[in-house]
Amino acid sequence: MMLALPVAVACAPVGGEAEAPTPLASSEASGALFVAGKFGDTLSKVDLASGEQVVSVESCANPHELATSPDEQYVALACYGGQTVDIFRTSDLSRVSSIDLGENARPHGIVWHANGDLYATAEGRQAIFWIRDPMGAAQTFEYGSGKQGTHMLAVAPSGNHAWTTDLGSRTVTRIDLKTRRAPFSVEVGEEPEGIWLSGDGETLWVSARGSNAAFMLDPESLEVRKRIETGAFPLRITLRPQGDFAVTSDLADGGLTVIDTASGEVVRQIAVSSPAEAEARTQVTILFSPDGERIYVAETRNDTIAEVDFATGEVLRRLPGDGGGDGIAIIE
Incomplete structure (x- = not known):
């Protein structure tokens, strides 16, 4: 039933009362977690040692993905219900900048690159933006994808290329940021949404929620090297910092699929919620x-926000994710 939902399912408001979070306890974790509340139009900060929300501020309309600056002093927020990328201090969540991407931009996916620049999708404009020097002159450069639902993105370590998942067009698109050659797109499953580039830049990982599958792609040719069956409705995919495992979030069954990156084989499933709880x-x-x-x-x-021990698969605690927490970012 979940696969028949429209493309905007993950972005649409929902009703109903939320369960109270699991009582919080102190943790060996440190640093802070930043949460975009897409239904409440908020941005909040959770202290990971105590598990408590320490500050929450009004953000912008329907905020989604987040990215922290390389120096961890700032967090950038994609304002999906509007046309800006807003930047806040990580210390107190004071807003320091709002970068306008133009009419009907609807920014969603966002990357704050090690080179200091920001990159964001603009779904309403079928484009991505390269924002140079976001804490200075903040020059914006637009690159059309020509595809519907340009939703999430990954950027090469060199900053020469970006890749997008285009939900409505069922494609993955490679965009050349330096030479401005025409974008190159291939169809990858049904409703590709999650995307992640391996640390060495050699493999592009994509999760296609309508196919219940993840795909390993060649970043240059976009040839599919391998299709991997996952749990139901894999909305996002990420790689462990060590690069040894890829993980999908399987919305419809409340679990995570763990994939060995060397072999491309599923090695285990982690239950975060029961199937009955997943929809809720x-x-x-x-x-x-x-x-x-x-x-x-x-x-x-x-x-x-469920905090899961990766080695054991145990849900350690549930942290505050007020306002319909969706996009999250972390600093140590």
Whole structure:
């Protein structure tokens, strides 16, 4: 039933009361987790040691993905219900900048690159933006994908190329950021959404939610090297910082599929919610801790972020994810 939902399922508001979060306890984790509340139009900060939300501010209309600056001083927020990328201080969540991408931009996916520049999709404009020097002159450069639903993106370590998943067109698109050659697209499954580039830049990972599958692609040719069956409705895909495993968030069955990156084989499933709970919680964004020991899972309808021990698969606790927490980012 979940596969018949429209393309915007993960972005549509929902009703109903949320369960209370699991009582919080102190943790060996440190640093802070930032949460975009897409239904409440909020941005919040959770202290990972105590598990408590320490600050929450009004953000923008329907905020989605987040990215932290290389120096961890700022967090950038894609304002999916509008046309800006807004930047906040990580210390107190004070807004310091709002970068306008133009009419009907609807930015969603966002990457703050090690080179200091920001990259964001603009779904309403069928494009991505390269924002040079976002904390300075903030020059914006637009690159059309020509595809519907340009939703998430990955950027090469060199900054020469970006790749997008285009939900409506069922494609993955490679965009040349330096020479502006015409974009190159191939069809990859049904409703490709999640995307992640391996640290060495040699493999592009894509999850296609309508196919219940992940795909390993050649980043240059976009040839599919391998199709891997996952849990139901794999909305996102991420790689462990060590590069040894890829993980999908399987919204429809409340679990995570763990894939060995060397062999491309599924090695285990992690249950975060039961299948009965999955629809109520709506598992969306997933993010590893910098040390790769924990994975954080946004349970959007439940206003919680599940903290999962990656080695054991145990749900350690459920952190606050107020306002329909979706996009998440972390600093140590």
